[in-house]
Amino acid sequence: MLEKEYDPKDIEQKWYDVWLEHNYFHARDDDGSRKPYTIVIPPPNVTGVLHMGHALNNTLQDVMIRFKRMDGYNALWMPGTDHAGIATQNVVEKYLASQGRSRHDLGREAFIEEVWKWREKHGGLIITQLKRLGASCDWDRTRFTMDEGLSNAVKKVFVSLYEEGLIFRSDYIVNWCPRCHSALSDLEVEHEEEDGHLWHIRYPYAEGSGEVIVATTRPETMLGDTCVAVNPSDERYTDLVGKSVILPVMNRRIPVIADFMVDKEFGTGAVKITPAHDLNDYEMSIRHNLDVVVIIDESGIMNENAGPYQGMDRFDCREALEKDLQDQGYLVDKTPYRVPVGKCYRCKSVIEPYLSKQWFVKVRPLAEAAIKAVEEGRTRIVPKQWEKVYYEWMHNIRDWCISRQIWWGHRIPAWYCDACDEIIVSENEPAACTRCKNGTLRQETDVLDTWFSSGLWPFSTMGWPDQTPALKTFYPTDVLITGFDILFFWVARMMMLGIKFMGEVPFRDVYLHALVRDEQGQKMSKSKGNIVDPITEMDKYGADAFRFALTAFAAMGRDVRISDKRVQGYRFFINKIWNAGRFVLANIEGLDPDRGALDSAALSIADKWILTELNRTIAGARAAFEDYRFNEAADILYQFTWHTFCDWYIELSKPMLAGEDSLSAKWVLYTVFKAILELLHPIIPFVTEEIWQCLPGQGKDSIVITSYPRERKEFDYSADAELMGTIIEVISGVRSIRGETGISPSVQLDVVIRVANPEVQSLLGLNRVYIKELARVREVVFITGTDQHPKRCALAVRKGLEVYVPLEGVVDIEKEMERLDKQKAKVHKELEDKRKKLSNRNFVEKAKKDVVEEQMRLRDELEFELKSLQKAHELLAG
């Protein structure tokens, strides 16, 4: 028996432990009897704490995996965490700093050990939190991107791509974070427009008098200028090309060159070129064979090439230089200007374009295969609109900088020979230089971009490069569920690397969900203080309510706005289910569910109706899940559970249960409610298990592994269900009159019903008990088409029926007349619209036949209603 109040705290932990104990979440590699269904988790950062994004992402995955598990699949949800190189290193460095230590004090090896220790201690938190959410991952398989197996996969991939020429090492301008002391990929830079300035600076001619004025948003870079460039077609500067100007302050002679990249329209049409600190400038320097002068160091400090500014921070230098330029008369102008600023996505420091030697992946050939896979539909991106974004990015893809100058991560498996400068790339440390045989080897100190290893996730977690049974069974995976924000970072790279190394796409479907925002639609952030904490929500309302809320708001392609209030709303829903469970359990005594279905002759019209509705709900929910329309699935199930089953069927069942022949009602109550629990289980696993376990019946282990409900042909009673719909209309008609005329629910009424169709009338008569009970009616009287309208009555017109409630002595007649007037006006207007439409010959001729018929039917209904209202009005008056 269920407690009076539902308390999630008691239940959730209990059932989760049971599920683990019975290994329900484990998928077997060797289960040949069932079709596999696989999802790999987007691995959260090992240092992470569960936030709303995780909660949404993992709830949706759990919904799918539980649905498929129940539906008979060998369902694997592969869990794990990501080593998150820069983020984790930052966290541990911060921790060391709190003790007054730095990673440099420790040295590389000791620092890495420190990170492992940190991970040992704190790395399990997010896993614990996922369990709290109810995630049904196959925990025995939990992987970490730095595990030995996954690290071997990384090495193998690196070596293989290198040997194929798809990985190379080169000098290039990269995005450098002066705080993280590392290069970043293009994706790891966040672009923003900020208020800045445009400085116009005078560069005097080296020979003769005159000057050229250049415009820049970063004056400090002029210290590293090695030329001034103009457009070759710019007549203003034709004579100047090939001559020299003097770089102010530094008093260096630099040439003026012509390059087609220069925009004549911008500024003065002359641009200063700083090859070491600007990508465009660097590429131009290659074309023109220019000098390259590095003036800023790895920490953003001006170096020895910056002359008097050596040792200054780059922004301090800007100020100092501006003053000097001003004092010396070189500064022509300084105007406000919106400037694009790149920032480190991890620490928000301003990125410095920086010339350095880095490792790159030549991604274009990989991207082409990944594009083709989506074009050919081997991988489907849902919602489809993201396909375009995917193509756009893939088509314009640039080489991927994969080396990071940090310590925590997969160290690049490359060795340099200090004797002959040979680079040896190998999975294992080479014993000697492969070329000169006698040089000393030192390993590359850089580590790989974290996304390089997570790009292998769908197969590295399954044991690749070994051809494991898991790999054979579960790759390719069925769906990847993740946020659109990592489409490029992660999804695209898994596509490229999966196709490359497995020869097959990593997933059939990619479902991209939206970001979770706060109530006002703002991105959640610590600084804004608008974080909604998943754990807090679960403490307050339970994991089920929280999960249902997330599922219900996961509409395709839309932001998910979460608010405490909404979660509370779904907490009420959980409570509703709980109470329905109490009702059902209290009323099915004597029922032996194992004796099978009753024959249909024993079923009441209400029974047939709810079974038919159940079938529709099952079909709707299944289709919605299959198409990742999570909010629709939630909506359909919510609607059916609360408003169809609880509001109507339970009420309809009460008179049946009170009667002599209550067995069919008991059986239906049990059957439908059990199905409701099973239908809802993927979304709200805990409460459904708790109640399900209380239901009678044998051979039950857990709702987790029971079959997901299917439509049953023998439950389809569409014709009878329609009559039940009519009964419901009658009841709501009476209730409506009651509500609008202010008749107290405690007052018993009589009802007169006019039905045109004699068959319907007789069936209504047979089922009058429902009307009596649910509308609180004493007598139901039927009249036929030829009978007089009853006098002094309120009227409700529904579906070709007139429902009269005699008002004599019950309510103010004047008021009822007013009400009828209002009603009449409304119906009249609608009727006019219909008539107008139907009198339009174009419509009648051109519209589809069934549409016209429908309109005619509606017109007739409205006419009937209007006529009824008019007569009722007259009789009320008389």
Place this chain on the structure above:
RNA sequence: GGGCGGGUAGCUCAGUUGGGAGAGCGUCGGCCUUACAAGCCGAAGGUCACAGGUUCAAUUCCUGUUCCGCCUACCA
């Protein structure tokens, strides 16, 4: 600069082949009807951003305008 998404009831949002505008919350009125007051019954509330076009018919398709959000970009 390019691209994408959005503007529907007071609020948050659904609305998939174009054919009588929906839900939840909130509001108002009435109910402790023996599963549930975390509940039940009833009601009010919208020129579907604006302007054109296609069509017998447009919230839905097309064009333009405007406002908001996001992604992307090597114009100093």
